[in-house]
Amino acid sequence: MLAAALFLLAQVFPLHAQSIEEKAATCGACHGEAGIPQEKTTPIIWGQQEGYLYLQLRDFKRGMRKNQKMSPIAEALEREDMLALAAFFAKKSWPSLEQPSASKDVATRALTAISSVGCTGCHLDQFQGDASVPRLAGQSREYLAKTIADFRTRERANNPGMSDLMNATSQDDLATITEYLAGR
Ligand code: HEC
Ligand code: HEC
Known part of the structure; x- marks a missing residue:
């Protein structure tokens, strides 16, 4: 229209x-x-x-x-x-959603999962991303949770490699990672 x-x-x-x-x-x-x-x-x-x-x-x-x-x-x-x-x-600057930082316990569990999967190998050490790899730091918590779930069910089908990786990671670990990333 x-x-x-x-x-x-x-x-x-x-x-x-x-x-x-x-x-x-x-x-x-x-x-x-x-x-x-x-x-x-x-x-x-x-x-x-x-x-x-x-x-x-x-x-x-x-x-x-x-x-x-x-x-x-x-x-x-x-x-x-x-x-x-x-x-x-x-070119715009990334806005802050002012989401709370993850608690120490959640952050510790998230970092353990992140290093065992190797998320920072692609998303880089500050989760800032580069070129075709997205920034994740400070992204909306609800959006991150939704898109990770969509990768798992393959509702989001544009990157089968990310879907495989998300299915190889436990839901618990993904929940702590989401909270940690949103609060960065
Ligand atoms: C082998 C490289 C690689 C690894 C390892 C990797 N990612 Fe990704 N990730 C990507 C790429 C590339 C994309 C963009 C996919 C696309 O084109 O849609 C992506 C997309 C995402 C998105 C979607 C972001 C958005 O704005 O929609 C999330 C969330 C994500 N990754 C989380 C993670 C987490 C959490 C881990 C570790 C458990 C991880 N990734 C490990 C390469 C990687
Ligand atoms: C009617 C609401 C609406 C409008 C208008 C809209 N978007 Fe979106 N956009 C969304 C939603 C909702 C999503 C998340 C989709 C999903 O969950 O897969 C999205 C996702 C995106 C993404 C993917 C981001 C990521 O992290 O993966 C890009 C890029 C994007 N929009 C760009 C644009 C651009 C550029 C325009 C203007 C030309 C635009 N959008 C207009 C609602 C909108």
């Missing part, structure tokens, strides 16, 4: 090309005007790794990752838009 309306608008006003800022403004409706998402199961995208942001948009568009809210948005985007939006949001 929105895409059709924009298409018509472009026909009527051929000189008016929508700027990247205007396109990005539509994302704010869910991901937050200042980077803090409206709902807890919506991820922070401000300051996320550029390569990762692009790949997720591409995967939503291709249907390899599905979500009722996000899929229709990505389907309306062209590759150039996705690249530009990824670059735009990656």
Whole structure:
């Protein structure tokens, strides 16, 4: 609907090309005007790794990752838009959700699980991510829990390797890791 309306608008006003800022403004409706998402199961995208942001948009568009809210948005985007939006949001600074730090006990258990699986081998020592590997530190707790569960059931099917890894890790360990990462 929105895409059709924009298409018509472009026909009527051929000189008016929508700027990247205007396109990005539509994302704010869910991901937050200042980077803090409206709902807890919506991820922070401000300051996320550029390569990762692009790949997720591409995967939503291709249907390899599905979500009722996000899929229709990505389907309306062209590759150039996705690249530009990824670059735009990656340059923003990561907002703080002010989630509490994990207790000492939870943190100890999380760190033991993290080192036995080797999460930091890919997500790096501060869980800041790099290129196509996402930042996890300070991401919304509810979103992390949801997406980890989606990897396990393969509802999130765009990275079978992550699904295997999540299924090889116990639910208890994943719960402590989620709490630890959210509070970082
Ligand atoms: C109607 C609400 C809504 C709008 C508008 C929206 N998103 Fe999303 N977005 C979501 C939700 C919800 C998710 C989480 C999907 C899931 O759980 O798999 C998401 C996920 C994402 C992800 C994956 C992040 C990650 O950590 O894996 C990216 C990237 C993204 N959105 C970018 C955008 C961009 C860019 C726009 C604007 C063009 C946009 N979104 C507009 C709701 C929205
Ligand atoms: C072999 C490298 C590797 C290892 C080890 C790894 N990850 Fe990942 N992880 C990735 C990649 C790559 C992605 C992006 C997947 C995609 O393209 O959707 C990812 C995605 C994620 C996401 C989704 C983030 C988001 O914004 O949606 C979470 C959560 C996650 N990993 C947690 C973990 C945890 C917890 C561990 C350890 C138990 C771990 N990962 C170990 C490479 C790895």
